[in-house]
Amino acid sequence: MSAFASLNEFRNILAAMPGPDDVAQAAAEARNGQLTKPPRALGRLEDLAIWYAGWRGQERPEIRSPQVIVFAGNHGVAARGVSAFPAEVTVQMVANFQTGGAAINQLANTFGARMDVHALDLENPTADFTKGPAMSEAEVVTALLTGWNAVDEHTDLLVTGEMGIGNTTAAAAISAALFGGAAKDWTGRGTGVDDAALEAKAQVVADGLAANADRDPLEVLRCLGGRELAAMAGAIARARSLRIPVILDGFICSATAAVLACAQPGALDHCVAGHVSAEAAHAELLRRISKEPLLSLNMRLGEGSGAALAIGVLKGAVACHSGMATFESAGVSEG
Amino acid sequence: MSAFASLNEFRNILAAMPGPDDVAQAAAEARNGQLTKPPRALGRLEDLAIWYAGWRGQERPEIRSPQVIVFAGNHGVAARGVSAFPAEVTVQMVANFQTGGAAINQLANTFGARMDVHALDLENPTADFTKGPAMSEAEVVTALLTGWNAVDEHTDLLVTGEMGIGNTTAAAAISAALFGGAAKDWTGRGTGVDDAALEAKAQVVADGLAANADRDPLEVLRCLGGRELAAMAGAIARARSLRIPVILDGFICSATAAVLACAQPGALDHCVAGHVSAEAAHAELLRRISKEPLLSLNMRLGEGSGAALAIGVLKGAVACHSGMATFESAGVSEG
Numbered sequence: 126m127s128a129f130a131s132l133n134e135f136r137n138i139l140a141a142m143p144g145p146d147d148v149a150q151a152a153a154e155a156r157n158g159q160l161t162k163p164p165r166a167l168g169r170l171e172d173l174a175i176w177y178a179g180w181r182g183q184e185r186p187e188i189r190s191p192q193v194i195v196f197a198g199n200h201g202v203a204a205r206g207v208s209a210f211p212a213e214v215t216v217q218m219v220a221n222f223q224t225g226g227a228a229i230n231q232l233a234n235t236f237g238a239r240m241d242v243h244a245l246d247l248e249n250p251t252a253d254f255t256k257g258p259a260m261s262e263a264e265v266v267t268a269l270l271t272g273w274n275a276v277d278e279h280t281d282l283l284v285t286g287e288m289g290i291g292n293t294t295a296a297a298a299i300s301a302a303l304f305g306g307a308a309k310d311w312t313g314r315g316t317g318v319d320d321a322a323l324e325a326k327a328q329v330v331a332d333g334l335a336a337n338a339d340r341d342p343l344e345v346l347r348c349l350g351g352r353e354l355a356a357m358a359g360a361i362a363r364a365r366s367l368r369i370p371v372i373l374d375g376f377i378c379s380a381t382a383a384v385l386a387c388a389q390p391g392a393l394d395h396c397v398a399g400h401v402s403a404e405a406a407h408a409e410l411l412r413r414i415s416k417e418p419l420l421s422l423n424m425r426l427g428e429g430s431g432a433a434l435a436i437g438v439l440k441g442a443v444a445c446h447s448g449m450a451t452f453e454s455a456g457v458s459e460g
Numbered sequence: 461m462s463a464f465a466s467l468n469e470f471r472n473i474l475a476a477m478p479g480p481d482d483v484a485q486a487a488a489e490a491r492n493g494q495l496t497k498p499p500r501a502l503g504r505l506e507d508l509a510i511w512y513a514g515w516r517g518q519e520r521p522e523i524r525s526p527q528v529i530v531f532a533g534n535h536g537v538a539a540r541g542v543s544a545f546p547a548e549v550t551v552q553m554v555a556n557f558q559t560g561g562a563a564i565n566q567l568a569n570t571f572g573a574r575m576d577v578h579a580l581d582l583e584n585p586t587a588d589f590t591k592g593p594a595m596s597e598a599e600v601v602t603a604l605l606t607g608w609n610a611v612d613e614h615t616d617l618l619v620t621g622e623m624g625i626g627n628t629t630a631a632a633a634i635s636a637a638l639f640g641g642a643a644k645d646w647t648g649r650g651t652g653v654d655d656a657a658l659e660a661k662a663q664v665v666a667d668g669l670a671a672n673a674d675r676d677p678l679e680v681l682r683c684l685g686g687r688e689l690a691a692m693a694g695a696i697a698r699a700r701s702l703r704i705p706v707i708l709d710g711f712i713c714s715a716t717a718a719v720l721a722c723a724q725p726g727a728l729d730h731c732v733a734g735h736v737s738a739e740a741a742h743a744e745l746l747r748r749i750s751k752e753p754l755l756s757l758n759m760r761l762g763e764g765s766g767a768a769l770a771i772g773v774l775k776g777a778v779a780c781h782s783g784m785a786t787f788e789s790a791g792v793s794e795g
Contacts, residue, residue, distance in 0.1 A: 161553070161563075163651040167759055167761055170759065182527050208795075211793055211795075221785055221790045223784070224790070226785025230778050233778040317501075424501065424504070426497050441769045445765075450556055454561070455552070460545040
């Protein structure tokens with residue numbers, strides 16, 4: 126039996142999600158104060174470790190089984206010339222993921238993460254959202270369930286990545302629909318369009334907004350999103366239900382996460398922003414969902430690459446927290 | 461036979477250091493342009509990989525054997541109350557490093573780095589630099605050689621860290637002596653002194669500068685530095701002679717690196733800044749040595765911790781560069 130069969134059932138699941146384990150989090154905070162370092166000397170690593178401990182329900186957690194899931198989808202709006210790459214690159218890159226040749230494969234290997242790839246109905250692009258909704262309810266629910274079911278319940282840290290020619294256009298439209306502002310303010314160069322194509326892309330976003338006005342957040346996802354975005358939303362929600370912390374990736378992942386945040390306040394409490402990308406509107410989008418990025422390295426690849434790189438930061442934070450000696454155990458004088 | 465027996469001989473070695481392998485670097489740059497990603501989509505990771513390839517002399521290098529070396533020293537100025545911790549913490553923390561209980565142990569483990577600890581004559585603190593030079597020439601040369609000889613020639617990425625109660629005071633004095641400005645502009649809270657102690661600490665720095673005026677950079681290291689700082693300088697120089705890239709850590713490591721940069725322009729071309737720390741003057745110091753930090757996580761622990769965390773970023777960058785498929789090999793259409 127499926128976890129949910131409609132957007133409304135998914136909405137109800139979001140409303141009933143668990144929070145962190147306050148007892149474990151308090152124990153981790155107390156432990157942090159006893160470790161052999163000056164107070165706050167590990168800076169943000171301390172906050173990360175305590176946050177992670179709370180979600181995992183353990184005073185001294187470990188990160189042993191990170192999972193990276195890459196979802197791929199095709200977009201009707203790709204036919205409108207919104208990308209510097211042709212639409213067939215989506216399926217070509219799925220093959221590249223499967224044979225281990227993409228950036229995300231190298232990063233998953235580097236940080237000891239399992240990697241899974243889910244291609245979502247690539248031969249059937251979503252509808253062109255400038256003409257109406259990108260997906261039917263059945264289509265978006267199927268995509269959400271793909272993401273929901275893709276999360277390994279034994280995972281202890283999740284990264285959701287994406288591939289889909291045209292999907293920064295979808296993410297821009299979602300962001301504008303959720304937070305307002307002009308289409309051009311949310312539209313960036315994606316894989317690298319020139320000035321003329323950027324202007325045309327912003328017009329596609331504006332047309333999509335006009336054709337799909339006044340929707341609630343999950344309807345925004347259905348009408349302006351894509352299958353890989355919906356799948357990421359499903360995976361992020363499933364991770365929350367399992368109390369698995371999530372590292373968000375760039376603009377597209379953050380836009381899909383923002384749908385959850387707007388649908389249900391606090392829905393991203395188990396998430397941290399892995400990085401701020403070079404895609405123009407990502408920094409503003411992170412401000413809207415109140416996430417401070419861990420890394421800022423001018424990346425803009427997608428695939429989960431920025432988030433995967435941040436697995437190292439999380440691993441380091443948790444390793445310090447759980448592995449360090451205390452002042453008492455090490456016989457070090459406190460200040 | 462020692463590599464050098466005087467500051468003058470060390471100065472001559474610095475002047476004759478090798479540069480990167482331009483042929484390998486050009487080959488790496490050409491390879492980068494063929495990888496399955498939009499141009500520049502990996503942002504700074506691309507620059508890091510090409511830079512690393514140049515220093516290693518390989519088009520497709522790997523990072524297999526990082527080394528973290530922590531040097532510890534004691535400081536005469538510690539008796540002036542410049543730290544929130546008593547001086548005996550230096551030797552206590554060395555024991556903690558040796559038994560694996562410090563933050564740097566966890567981070568070295570997390571990123572697969574060998575870790576070595578060198579305690580430099582802890583029972584003999586350097587002289588109080590407010591009264592005259594901290595070290596004799598023989599003392600500073602011995603410390604430089606300790607660092608020089610600590611680098612494993614099979615290492616492919618070096619992190620130098622430090623422990624020494626009082627050493628942010630030394631680093632502040634070095635920075636002011638090298639770059640000018642008021643003592644208080646370079647003086648921060650170190651392990652966490654309060655306002656009154658911060659003011660007194662700035663006065664100690666000012667007194668040290670007055671007692672050791674008009675020195676060339678290596679003399680600044682001798683007069684205002686400490687043994688662990690000189691050892692880091694020796695190790696960074698040795699890495700250069702072996703074309704081993706170095707990740708610089710926080711304020712103290714950067715101050716000692718700045719000595720090399722001021723003694724010999726280009727002496728830090730094989731170095732990248734691992735992070736910008738929360739120590740007040742570190743960001744300014746990085747600007748003075750023209751290094752853009754990889755991480756900014758409000759850390760201020762020392763030990764090499766910020767640099768060790770950045771090993772993950774370097775590993776990710778090099779793994780993408782050397783492991784990714786090309787457009788041609790993967791059959792992916794170019795934009």
